[in-house]
Amino acid sequence: EDQVTQSPEALRLQEGESSSLNCSYTVSGLRGLFWYRQDPGKGPEFLFTLYSAGEEKEKERLKATLTKKESFLHITAPKPEDSATYLCAPNDYKLSFGAGTTVTVRA
Amino acid sequence: NAGVTQTPKFQVLKTGQSMTLQCAQDMNHNSMYWYRQDPGMGLRLIYYSASEGTTDKGEVPNGYNVSRLNKREFSLRLESAAPSQTSVYFCASTEDSYEQYFGPGTRLTVT
Numbered sequence: 001e002d003q004v005t006q007s008p009e010a011l012r013l014q015e016g017e018s019s020s021l022n023c024s025y026t027v028s029g030l031r032g033l034f035w036y037r038q039d040p041g042k043g044p045e046f047l048f049t050l051y052s053a054g055e056e057k058e059k060e061r062l063k064a065t066l067t068k069k070e071s072f073l074h075i076t077a078p079k080p081e082d083s084a085t086y087l088c089a090p091n092d093y094k095l096s097f098g099a100g101t102t103v104t105v106r107a
Numbered sequence: 108n109a110g111v112t113q114t115p116k117f118q119v120l121k122t123g124q125s126m127t128l129q130c131a132q133d134m135n136h137n138s139m140y141w142y143r144q145d146p147g148m149g150l151r152l153i154y155y156s157a158s159e160g161t162t163d164k165g166e167v168p169n170g171y172n173v174s175r176l177n178k179r180e181f182s183l184r185l186e187s188a189a190p191s192q193t194s195v196y197f198c199a200s201t202e203d204s205y206e207q208y209f210g211p212g213t214r215l216t217v218t
Contacts, residue, residue: 009147034206034207035167040139041212042211043197043199043206043210043211043212044150044209045209046206046207046208049205049206053135074160080144083205087149087150089150092153093140093152093155093201093207093211094155094165094166095113095152095166096140096148096149096151096152096166097151098149099147099148099149099151100149
């Protein structure tokens with residue numbers, strides 16, 4: 001079954017403590033993968049698109065990478081404002097998003 | 108430029124009641140989508156519209172109907188609401204295969 005799976009479900013970090021979120025996928029013929037950020041009570045907001053294995057994208061303290069089977073979202077020296085739920089989604093809108101990783105960064 | 112707007116923001120229905128969720132986008136996007144988001148299950152596609160005049164079922168279409176009124180507007184109708192339809196509903200739009208733009212969501216409770 002084509003799907004994406006995110007881990008961990010929740011991540012609690014101290015400010016400055018770097019970590020990584022995982023998005024594994026079993027989508028055959030994947031044409032790319034999106035990362036979104038979702039704040040409580042709001043709709044998801046686009047972060048990155050990755051199209052091919054080996055590709056990397058960066059934005060402030062976030063860096064997304066893609067392999068043939070999974071994607072990672074690395075958070076370097078996080079700040080409290082990085083607290084959010086991070087969602088990955090295949091570039092095929094007939095498929096569901098991942099359930100997300102909720103990141104909490106404590107000052 | 109408001110992006111994607113949704114109305115209402117909150118709604119409480121009784122079992123069996125009907126309602127329509129409204130969505131509009133001002134980005135001239137061809138494609139529009141309706142999702143529901145439940146705890147631990149991520150965003151699941153209900154219906155989508157690749158262009159004006161076309162609609163297709165997504166992963167969880169049962170109990171819902173949609174109308175693509177024009178290029179800007181895409182509505183979602185619950186004909187006979189059930190408690191299982193308690194959820195947060197998001198509308199989104201996109202141009203071709205690029206990233207989606209989401210509305211703020213409608214929080215629906217069915218009692």
